Amino acid sequence: MSETLANWPLVVGVYRAALDLDGYQTQLDVWERWFARQERFALLRIYTTPESLSHPDGSAPLAKAWLQRNRPVLQRWVMGMATVVPASNYEKMKRFQVDKAFGVPGAIFREAEEALGWLQDTIFSPAGIAFKKPLLSALQ
Secondary structure (H helix, E strand, C coil): CEEEEEECCEEEEEECCCCCHHHHHHHHHHHHHHHHCCCCEEEEEEECCCHHHCCCCCHHHHHHHHHHHHHHHHHHHEEEEEEECCHHHHHHHCCCCHHHHHCCCEEEECCHHHHHHHHHHHHHCCCCCCCCCCCHHHHC
């Protein structure tokens, strides 16, 4: 995973490959660094390959424990989450309910441009936050 905070309060995470268990734990630790800023933010997650969506063996207990421990702080600091998935995975994932899973507004998209529009219209504008869309070429 690569991340950029250059567009804060928009955090962009780009996922290109499957993670092993250590990589998965590192990803969870990154979330905690974002929370440590104690500032509200929204997240754009871009999964570029079907493999990048996979979870390594043994990650379910880590994820469950992490979410139980961090759900209140996640709900406090995360304004919303837009997730872009490969077109081949979209039909299977489009009904995933981010709000039920994480307790924050969220949606699944095929294209980053669509996800950025949703973030602007649904998250940033209602909160009165001026939002400058990042250059999509810089995210890939």
